[in-house]
Amino acid sequence: MGNIKLGLLIVWPTFWTGFPLKLAIALLLLAAGLHPWEGLGLAILLLVSIPIDIWALGLCARTVFLERLRIEPPAQLGVTLWWQWALWSVVYLPVMYLVIGGVAHTAESVAKSFVAFLKESVIPALPIAEQIALELTLWGSVAAVVFLLMLMGWLYGLGLLANRHVRAGQPVEGPLQEVVYRWDLLRIPSDQPLMLTAFVGVGTVLILLFWGFLPVSTPHPHEDYEFVHVAKKEKPVNPKEVITKAEQVIAQAELTLEELTKEQASSSGGRSKAESAQSSRSSAVEGAAQQTSMSATPDAHSHDDHSHGNHEH
Incomplete structure (x- = not known):
């Protein structure tokens, strides 16, 4: 299997498997008065996301190994792939950001100069709306193509790291039904009442934490808000x-x-x-x-x- 396809098959379900849990943590942080996108809230969210990502990555990677590749997943696959992918992302994503930003800025300047030349020489009566649409189409299409190419490069690196474990693994022995039963057990354990109890318990704890973190149950102004009563200015009599x-x-x-x-x-x-x-x-x-x-x-x-x-x- 190609590196890009393998990387996409693993990273896409991994994201959606861990996203609901991260969203619940973000809501708890908001209830506690911490913004999850800056400062202490962002640090807490990133720290909590590490075990969630390791679990989701191990689950989805083992499923792909068994279902698509018929390869026996190695032990500690989630942890190994997580630190390898994290290292690759730390190196590649800043380069990707710089490249896309530079290309977008250059394409935008070129598009503006082209539209200015078009307005001065070819179509003097070009409306403003058409100018904006033309500029956005010109530099936006170039930036989108570069973004897709860089994204494919990132997926290629993820798939390359995953293919190393595929080549080192052993083929799965046994009929297809046993393989299907194995990857089903990865998601749904045999003890389903225990799983249901765990889900209910975790949901109850999260709800109690959410209502416990809320300062009040109804909207109210912040304590630091100063009420300023602006007196109406009386007009002078003329x-x-x-x-x-x-x-x-x-x-x-x-x-x-x-x-x-x-x-x-x-x-x-x-x-x-x-x-x-x-x-x-x-x-x-x-x-x-x-x-x-x-x-x-x-x-x-x-x-x-x-x-x-x-x-x-």
Whole structure:
């Protein structure tokens, strides 16, 4: 098996096997008020991670040896691989950091100069968003390729160190079922009630430690926090502004009064016109009634005269 593939097969499950335990330790440190990424918290986390990494590395390496390579894992494989890989990482990772940082800085400067030339000579109206995207694509792709190459070099070194133990090991004897049973026992012991009890006990201890480290169970300000009551600053009184505002209010009130008087006058004028129209109508009706009564009286007199004449004849 190739060195890069072998290194990846061992280091990837090793990371995810120990990560949950490291995460629990980090949460305990945060509950205790220690930041796990700096100072004393980081030192404690690194010290606690050593036995976790040795256990996880030994478990995953023996599984790969039995499952993929059919090689009998040597004794103390986890401890041996851990110090060899740690030494290799201490030497290689700083070099990797420096190389990637230098390449990224150089690629970024070249990308900026190229985009500036492109904007001055080829596309003067190049928008800012496209400039940023083009620069990021140019130097980011170069940095990503260099990072992948350096990462493959790191995995190559890990696999090379692991292949030394593979070449020194002996092939596994026995059928496939026995080999499968062996690597299953690496993860799940035969005494499963004991394993369940151990898990429950460790979880209970971690929970008690977490709640014990917490200063209080509800959020509160830190003891060193100083409450500063900032008094609201009163604006100084400006007489000119007060006078101008008062004049505006008075002018607005005068306009409102004028509009109200106009509305009242219009409403009163309409009422007087309606009353005069009603009075004229009533007078016209009375005059018509009087004319009809006057016309009716002469007819009555003439009728009486004719009746008297007929009577005489």
